[in-house]
Amino acid sequence: MTTSLVNNPTADNQTIIKPNYPRNCWWVATTSEKVGREPLALKMLDMSVVLYRKEDGSVAALDDRCPHRWAPLSSGKLVGDDIQCGYHGFTFNPEGECVRIPSQPQIPSRCRVRSYPVVDQPPFVWVWMGDPEKIVEGPPVEAQWPADPNYSSWSGETLAEGNYMLLKENVLDLTHFGYVHATSFKILDWVGAPTVMVTEDRVSFRQEFIGCNLPPMFAEVTAIGTEKKVNRYNYGSYVSPALNVAALDIEDHEAEAGKRKNFQFRVIHVTTPETPTRFRYMWFGGFDIPDMDPETLQMCKTLTEIGFAEDKAIIEALHRNIMEDPRHLDYPEIIVQTDQAAIQARRKLMAQIEKEKNG
Ligand code: FES
Ligand SMILES: [Fe+2]
Numbered sequence: 260m261t262t263s264l265v266n267n268p269t270a271d272n273q274t275i276i277k278p279n280y281p282r283n284c285w286w287v288a289t290t291s292e293k294v295g296r297e298p299l300a301l302k303m304l305d306m307s308v309v310l311y312r313k314e315d316g317s318v319a320a321l322d323d324r325c326p327h328r329w330a331p332l333s334s335g336k337l338v339g340d341d342i343q344c345g346y347h348g349f350t351f352n353p354e355g356e357c358v359r360i361p362s363q364p365q366i367p368s369r370c371r372v373r374s375y376p377v378v379d380q381p382p383f384v385w386v387w388m389g390d391p392e393k394i395v396e397g398p399p400v401e402a403q404w405p406a407d408p409n410y411s412s413w414s415g416e417t418l419a420e421g422n423y424m425l426l427k428e429n430v431l432d433l434t435h436f437g438y439v440h441a442t443s444f445k446i447l448d449w450v451g452a453p454t455v456m457v458t459e460d461r462v463s464f465r466q467e468f469i470g471c472n473l474p475p476m477f478a479e480v481t482a483i484g485t486e487k488k489v490n491r492y493n494y495g496s497y498v499s500p501a502l503n504v505a506a507l508d509i510e511d512h513e514a515e516a517g518k519r520k521n522f523q524f525r526v527i528h529v530t531t532p533e534t535p536t537r538f539r540y541m542w543f544g545g546f547d548i549p550d551m552d553p554e555t556l557q558m559c560k561t562l563t564e565i566g567f568a569e570d571k572a573i574i575e576a577l578h579r580n581i582m583e584d585p586r587h588l589d590y591p592e593i594i595v596q597t598d599q600a601a602i603q604a605r606r607k608l609m610a611q612i613e614k615e616k617n618g
Pocket of ligand 2: 429435436439440566
């Protein structure tokens with residue numbers, strides 16, 4: 260039996276890909292800097308959510324649907340810590356309770372919207388979309404390093420058509436570098452399968468390149484150049500349905516006296532499904548080099564944007580194959596050794612969804 264990327268692979272012409280995201284999970288709504296004193300409308304896990312910052316700086320997240328005539332609350336405005344609907348002025352506090360109906364003094368007890376637990380843990384704002392009784396400690400701390408002054412980082416966001424797991428699987432099988440990114444990242448030696456480790460809460464991979472050359476971006480940032488032989492240690496993890504992380508440690512064992520011998524490059528891949536067939540991809544890249552010069556930083560950002568646009572293009576192309584080909588998911592899927600990490604991640608996801616379904 261295939262472990263398809265959807266939790267129900269039965270072809271159904273209307274909804275070929277069904278929701279495959281657990282709700283009892285910390286999901287990233289957006290980056291912390293994007294939430295301010297203007298209502299911010301977002302779609303996540305099929306729901307419309309409005310986020311805003313209260314006067315004390317903390318973040319509120321509410322259902323973006325007024326229970327009166329169903330207008331989006333985000334079309335209204337903030338009044339202190341409350342949000343006022345832009346249609347008839349009903350006003351809700353950060354807990355989702357209606358505190359004012361301009362046309363009458365009585366407020367029906369059912370007049371409220373759902374309020375979601377939020378953690379603002381820069382660089383991301385995380386939201387708990389599931390059962391508040393099942394809330395787990397978190398969100399994962401692995402995405403916090405961009406706030407560390409010892410790193411210089413850059414970031415980006417894109418909206419992609421496809422199931423979010425396609426991206427998560429993409430970043431767990433990096434043998435696509437030599438093809439998808441042949442002219443951008445130029446990492447052409449990633450051919451074999453990495454070592455895969457599965458623990459209770461994550462799936463990790465590791466691959467070592469001993470006595471190799473550095474691809475251009477790394478050669479330039481570290482000033483090691485493309486000619487010198489160094490060691491590269493690549494590793495990464497599926498941390499949760501919302502988060503994958505990756506890193507590359509560079510070891511220049513013949514570094515001249517006074518020069519740095521070790522460098523670390525890190526990446527965060529955050530995926531937030533808007534629907535089963537569309538997701539937001541938010542990413543950070545960075546080096547453990549404080550205050551990198553702006554030109555080098557811009558070069559890294561531009562190159563990463565080009566590379567990740569290449570990932571988006573291939574993912575959207577295979578998504579079209581799933582959706583438009585009348586065979587949909589009823590098509591062979593050949594699994595080879597380099598797919599191990601992705602397959603293990605699928606299993607972890609399915610187990611989490613199954614567990615949630617069974618209460
Ligand atoms: S729809 Fe919001 S107040 Fe009427
Ligand atoms: Fe890629």
